[in-house]
Amino acid sequence: MAPSDDQRYDPVPPIPTYDEAVATGSASRPAFEADVLSPMAEGYVPDHEGRSLLHGAHRRTGSSANARNTNGYRAPTVETDDEDSTWTSDSDDDDDLEAAHVRREMQEFDIIEPGDGRRGASSIFGKRIGFSLSLPQWKWNWRWKMPRFRIRLPNSSSAGATAGSSSTGGAEGEGTTGTARRRWALPPSFAAAFNKTAVIIVVARVVAICLVMGLLYLLFMSDLFTSMSRRLGSQMFDPESVRLHVQGSVDPERMRDMLQQFTLHTHVAGTEGDYALAVDVRNLFARFGLEDIRVDEYYVYMNYPRKDGRAVEIIGDDDKPVWQARIDEDPRGNSQATAPSLAFHGHSKSGDVRGPLIYANYGTREDFKKLQDSGIDTKGAIALVRYYGPQSDRGLKVKAAEMAGFAGCLIYSDPADDGYLKGDVAPNGRYMPADGVQRGSVALSSFVIGDPLTPNWESEKGMPRMQPHESKGLVQIPSLPLAWRDAQVLLQRLKGKGKPVFDGWAGGVPDVGEWWTGDQTSPVVRLQNEQDENDKQPIWNVYGRIEGAEQGSKSIIVGSHRDAWAYGGVDPGTGNMVFLETVRVFGDLLAKGWRPKRTIEFMSWDAEEYNMVGSTEYVEKNLEALRQDAFAYINLDTAVTGGVFRASGSPVFQKLLLSILKRVGDPHVNQTLRELWDAGGRRIEGLAADSDYVAFQDMAGTSSLDLRFEGPEPPGSGGGSYPAHSAYDGFDWVDRVGDPGFVYHAMLAQVLSLLVLELADRPVLPFDMAAYANALQKWTADLAGFLDGKVHPGPADPPFDLSRLSAAANAVTDAVREFQEWEGTWEARVLQANGWEPMGLGGQRLEYNDRMSRFEADLLDVDVNGGIPNRTQFKHVVMGPDLWNAYQDAYFPAIRDVVEAGDWVLANQTLDKVARIISKAAANLVM
Numbered sequence: 043m044a045p046s047d048d049q050r051y052d053p054v055p056p057i058p059t060y061d062e063a064v065a066t067g068s069a070s071r072p073a074f075e076a077d078v079l080s081p082m083a084e085g086y087v088p089d090h091e092g093r094s095l096l097h098g099a100h101r102r103t104g105s106s107a108n109a110r111n112t113n114g115y116r117a118p119t120v121e122t123d124d125e126d127s128t129w130t131s132d133s134d135d136d137d138d139l140e141a142a143h144v145r146r147e148m149q150e151f152d153i154i155e156p157g158d159g160r161r162g163a164s165s166i167f168g169k170r171i172g173f174s175l176s177l178p179q180w181k182w183n184w185r186w187k188m189p190r191f192r193i194r195l196p197n198s199s200s201a202g203a204t205a206g207s208s209s210t211g212g213a214e215g216e217g218t219t220g221t222a223r224r225r226w227a228l229p230p231s232f233a234a235a236f237n238k239t240a241v242i243i244v245v246a247r248v249v250a251i252c253l254v255m256g257l258l259y260l261l262f263m264s265d266l267f268t269s270m271s272r273r274l275g276s277q278m279f280d281p282e283s284v285r286l287h288v289q290g291s292v293d294p295e296r297m298r299d300m301l302q303q304f305t306l307h308t309h310v311a312g313t314e315g316d317y318a319l320a321v322d323v324r325n326l327f328a329r330f331g332l333e334d335i336r337v338d339e340y341y342v343y344m345n346y347p348r349k350d351g352r353a354v355e356i357i358g359d360d361d362k363p364v365w366q367a368r369i370d371e372d373p374r375g376n377s378q379a380t381a382p383s384l385a386f387h388g389h390s391k392s393g394d395v396r397g398p399l400i401y402a403n404y405g406t407r408e409d410f411k412k413l414q415d416s417g418i419d420t421k422g423a424i425a426l427v428r429y430y431g432p433q434s435d436r437g438l439k440v441k442a443a444e445m446a447g448f449a450g451c452l453i454y455s456d457p458a459d460d461g462y463l464k465g466d467v468a469p470n471g472r473y474m475p476a477d478g479v480q481r482g483s484v485a486l487s488s489f490v491i492g493d494p495l496t497p498n499w500e501s502e503k504g505m506p507r508m509q510p511h512e513s514k515g516l517v518q519i520p521s522l523p524l525a526w527r528d529a530q531v532l533l534q535r536l537k538g539k540g541k542p543v544f545d546g547w548a549g550g551v552p553d554v555g556e557w558w559t560g561d562q563t564s565p566v567v568r569l570q571n572e573q574d575e576n577d578k579q580p581i582w583n584v585y586g587r588i589e590g591a592e593q594g595s596k597s598i599i600v601g602s603h604r605d606a607w608a609y610g611g612v613d614p615g616t617g618n619m620v621f622l623e624t625v626r627v628f629g630d631l632l633a634k635g636w637r638p639k640r641t642i643e644f645m646s647w648d649a650e651e652y653n654m655v656g657s658t659e660y661v662e663k664n665l666e667a668l669r670q671d672a673f674a675y676i677n678l679d680t681a682v683t684g685g686v687f688r689a690s691g692s693p694v695f696q697k698l699l700l701s702i703l704k705r706v707g708d709p710h711v712n713q714t715l716r717e718l719w720d721a722g723g724r725r726i727e728g729l730a731a732d733s734d735y736v737a738f739q740d741m742a743g744t745s746s747l748d749l750r751f752e753g754p755e756p757p758g759s760g761g762g763s764y765p766a767h768s769a770y771d772g773f774d775w776v777d778r779v780g781d782p783g784f785v786y787h788a789m790l791a792q793v794l795s796l797l798v799l800e801l802a803d804r805p806v807l808p809f810d811m812a813a814y815a816n817a818l819q820k821w822t823a824d825l826a827g828f829l830d831g832k833v834h835p836g837p838a839d840p841p842f843d844l845s846r847l848s849a850a851a852n853a854v855t856d857a858v859r860e861f862q863e864w865e866g867t868w869e870a871r872v873l874q875a876n877g878w879e880p881m882g883l884g885g886q887r888l889e890y891n892d893r894m895s896r897f898e899a900d901l902l903d904v905d906v907n908g909g910i911p912n913r914t915q916f917k918h919v920v921m922g923p924d925l926w927n928a929y930q931d932a933y934f935p936a937i938r939d940v941v942e943a944g945d946w947v948l949a950n951q952t953l954d955k956v957a958r959i960i961s962k963a964a965a966n967l968v969m
């Protein structure tokens with residue numbers, strides 16, 4: 043819907059407007075346009091595209107296109123003209139110098155070493171595995187030879203003499219008549235024939251030359267040499283030296299400088315700030331040397347606030363507002379605050395509702411039930427609830443309010459959960475200040491992931507779409523986020539209304555005095571949330587890759603989202619920096635001739651903050667290929683909020699990750715990450731549904747991993763470790779509070795680079811199948827615990843017996859044991875062959891890797907209408923988000939859902955199906 047002029051959100055120019063992003067017509071940027079892409083097509087030289095793009099918005103409003111405006115505006119381009127920037131010093135000359143320097147460095151590390159001729163006795167077509175310092179030596183024991191004909195032609199002046207002397211029959215006619223030497227003379231009858239022979243010989247020579255030339259031409263045209271050099275790519279390099287080089291290349295200063303650029307402006311998904319960053323990321327990919335760079339556009343359902351479309355008011359008896367919430371943060375006047383960043387909920391419902399105010403603690407279903415059980419009528423009321431608590435997913439708070447009959451829902455940040463009662467507040471501390479507002483999506487991620495109007499298919503042009511009221515992924519009552527300084531007034535006005543709150547319900551907002559619930563006699567509150575909605579808003583994913591030499595179709599995917607609720611310092615800036623630094627490190631390796639065995643894909647997602655839309659649409663579009671060919675997905679999002687390393691994901695990464703953690707040290711405590719991991723009794727945690735791994739893990743069955751350094755409190759647990767989704771989450775916070783010196787950024791970039799290196803280049807995919815088998819046993823036991831007290835089939839129902847699942851888990855344990863024996867055999871044969879992979883074994887190894895990587899795809903319920911009942915996008919039978927808390931993992935989610943629903947017939951069918959799928963996956967493993 044195009045906004046009318048009086049609805050137009052008109053921020054301080056030249057910051058891109060939300061309504062420009064959603065309006066149809068020239069103001070919006072409907073597509074990743076050819077004119078913007080053209081510099082790449084013409085051989086891109088880094089310039090100022092991102093910036094000039096934002097100036098495009100300027101031009102459209104009649105402003106000048108100067109690099110800076112009078113407000114000190116500077117567009118969010120990484121291709122800055124700032125002379126102090128590390129990027130500008132990255133000229134081509136500098137690149138050459140740097141390349142020469144690194145080449146020297148690599149020689150010192152023995153990464154590049156000439157062949158040493160230690161070929162071993164194995165076949166020349168064998169493959170040197172692992173630890174070679176040398177280029178494979180191709181021993182050609184034959185030489186190219188041009189065809190040679192040892193016939194000397196008679197010269198013309200001697201032809202007659204030759205003919206005349208023929209009668210002498212002399213064979214030794216040593217010429218006195220000319221320079222030609224004549225050993226013998228041909229009879230005249232032979233002369234003509236001889237001339238013919240000479241012609242034939244010349245022709246034969248020409249033909250032979252042509253043949254050789256043609257063969258050479260064909261060889262070059264056939265790409266044999268290129269692909270051979272590709273195949274040899276990583277084998278030219280000693281793996282350990284590459285590891286050392288990768289670790290040594292990570293540069294915290296670069297990440298710091300780049301984050302400063304990335305956070306200059308707000309970049310909400312689908313707005314021009316986001317578009318400008320997409321251009322910058324694409325250009326950085328090109329500059330870092332990635333291959334096949336492309337921008338992938340989707341058209342998705344998005345909402346944006348109108349500046350005058352939001353209100354939270356207490357309505358007086360005369361129906362006029364007696365108090366109005368400020369809603370947005372106070373302008374801070376620092377370098378960050380060049381643009382307003384309006385507070386709202388992504389995918390919230392438009393509306394203008396009013397009703398009596400009722401306080402409902404954390405807004406769980408149990409909280410609302412408690413109110414109703416105590417006789418408080420919640421129908422038509424406005425709920426006031428706090429963030430976090432046992433059900434921290436904000437969308438589910440609104441959903442629970444909707445189910446309890448409320449007309450609207452306000453969610454505020456309480457200082458007891460995320461404010462001064464926890465510790466120092468932003469900008470100097472990690473908690474939310476009085477005016478800090480947590481924006482965020484209220485889409486129901488555990489019900490529908492991605493564009494809520496296109497569940498299970500990609501939102502491309504021309505694809506069908508549901509209506510918003512038809513989607514199970516959208517709430518149906520309006521909501522807004524609030525700072526506690528606004529909530530304080532509302533809570534104070536509840537005094538004496540309803541009942542004193544239940545135990546544990548009183549929050550930490552100061553000067554509330556007594557906390558009361560409120561009821562139908564409470565002050566009437568108006569919640570206005572009129573917004574711009576567009577069901578075909580363009581968003582932009584950006585991709586680049588390094589093609590694998592041995593199995594180019596198989597890939598290791600690394601992803602990080604780019605869109606932010608405001609400036610995106612931590613979320614997603616920290617993840618973006620680790621991601622882009624890793625791209626740079628790998629681009630640099632590629633430039634030096636290294637190439638991995640498998641393809642590495644780098645993906646910058648859009649619209650993660652709105653229900654992981656960009657990544658999910660990509661997965662929906664490429665589902666079959668991903669199930670077949672994606673070996674692993676690694677995610678970076680809110681990557682650095684403190685110093686505690688955390689990994690969530692599939693257990694297949696356990697062994698590799700733990701070995702890598704031994705290599706990376708924390709300089710603050712002088713211990714390795716592995717020592718800290720062990721001391722903290724940490725383990726790889728489960729994946730829920732709060733970032734871009736969801737579609738990969740739960741829909742494509744790609745083994746996924748999310749990495750981060752977190753602050754004292756994990757996101758989604760009891761409170762924030764940083765001023766999440768607020769205007770306080772900018773560069774300054776990361777620089778001064780989150781990670782001074784970008785030390786943890788550098789450590790994470792090392793961990794990520796090493797992981798990618800090993801996953802993409804180890805001959806045998808380093809998956810820990812035994813860890814998966816053990817985890818399955820544990821999760822089965824946990825499920826038994828969950829079922830305790832819940833299993834009450836009626837007399838007519840079949841008994842609910844978990845032993846079927848235990849048997850399936852045992853089958854996996856047995857299959858993994860047998861499967862892994864092959865790896866031992868492979869190692870022994872390679873060692874016997876002096877480090878060379880004997881002919882034939884390579885094919886088996888690829889088959890082994892494929893089976894290993896397909897294990898999780900085999901755990902998908904791919905039947906028509908398969909997946910978790912009622913939320914069939916989630917196909918993985920072992921992993922998935924908890925239905926009533928998307929921030930919480932739930933193993934065997936389908937079984938849990940149907941048991942909670944008390945449907946014992948379906949519960950039995952589901953249990954059978956899950957056990958059957960797991961057993962089949964086990965059987966598929968065995969070679």
Ligand SMILES: CC(=O)N[C@@H](CC(=O)O)C(=O)N[C@@H](CCC(=O)O)C(=O)O
Nearest residue numbers: 482483651652653679680732733757758
């Ligand atoms: C729990 C949380 O805050 N998650 C972060 C991302 C992260 O920490 O990795 C987050 O912001 N997730 C988004 C996901 C969007 C959605 O659920 O629709 C969020 O708003 O929670």
